[in-house]
Amino acid sequence: MHSTLGSLSVTECDIVNHDFLHMFKSMYSQNVLNNFSFDYFTSDSFNEKITGCENRIKLSILHLNIRSLNNNHEELCEFLRTIHHEFDVIILSEIWSYNVSLYSNLLSGYNFLYDLLSASSVGGVGIYVQSSHAYCIIDDFKISSANECPVEFSIARK
Numbered sequence: 001m002h003s004t005l006g007s008l009s010v011t012e013c014d015i016v017n018h019d020f021l022h023m024f025k026s027m028y029s030q031n032v033l034n035n036f037s038f039d040y041f042t043s044d045s046f047n048e049k050i051t052g053c054e055n056r057i058k059l060s061i062l063h064l065n066i067r068s069l070n071n072n073h074e075e076l077c078e079f080l081r082t083i084h085h086e087f088d089v090i091i092l093s094e095i096w097s098y099n100v101s102l103y104s105n106l107l108s109g110y111n112f113l114y115d116l117l118s119a120s121s122v123g124g125v126g127i128y129v130q131s132s133h134a135y136c137i138i139d140d141f142k143i144s145s146a147n148e149c150p151v152e153f154s155i156a157r158k
Contacts, residue, residue, distance in 0.1 A: 043079065043082035043083055046083060046085075047082075047083065047084045047085075050084065050085050051084075054085065059088055059089075060085065060086075060087045060088050060089075061087060061088065061089045061090075061091065062083075062087045062089070062090045062091070063090075063091045063092075063093065064076070064079075064090075064091075064092055064093070065092075065093045065094050066092040066093065066094060066095055066126075067094050067096075068094070068095070068096040068098065068122075069092060069095040069096065069098075069100060069103050069106075069126060070096060070098040070099045070100070070102075070103075071096075071098075073103060073106055076092075076106075077106065077107070080107070086109075086130070087130075088129070088130050088133060089127060089128070089129050089130070089133075090107070090110070090127070090128040091125065091126075091127050092125065092126040092127070092128075093124075093125055094122065094123060094124065095114060095116075095124040095125065095126040096121060096122050096123070096124060097116045097117075097120075097121045097122075097124060098121065100114055100116065100124070100126070103126070106128075107128050109130060109131050109132075110128035110129060110130055110131060111128070111129050111130075111131055111135070112126060112127070112128055113126070113127045113128075113129065113135070113137060113151060114126040114127070127151060129151070135151050136151065137151055138151065
């Protein structure tokens with residue numbers, strides 16, 4: 001299967017979640033889609049791409065599937081040291097439940113929110129939000145059987 005989003009060409013191999021793609025295409029015009037990039041980057045290529053753009057960034061979010069924060073927290077810190085950008089929000093999926101509360105101070109300058117599945121020790125979501133940003137967990141949007149942590153936050157610009 002092959003799809004075109006404006007000038008962006010997408011093949012079935014490029015898309016993991018087709019539902020998200022269809023929802024995204026129905027919500028936004030082609031002009032908006034052309035401004036998004038869902039590419040994968042090495043830390044070097046990311047640093048090259050972001051150089052000179054920092055003042056145009058309104059909100060920066062990083063998502064990583066950490067596959068156990070307890071097991072991979074040192075690699076996370078090392079990875080973040082290689083990135084020359086301080087993200088507003090860092091979202092970690094599959095944090096697992098082992099010693100999670102110990103990682104509230106892992107990233108200096110961030111507050112740590114997390115939600116774990118009660119029925120399993122794997123899964124879970126962790127969110128590091130820069131301490132300068134106000135946030136609120138929205139319990140009304142929570143689905144008890146899902147890996148999620150619905151949060152509303154307000155970005156404070158320096």
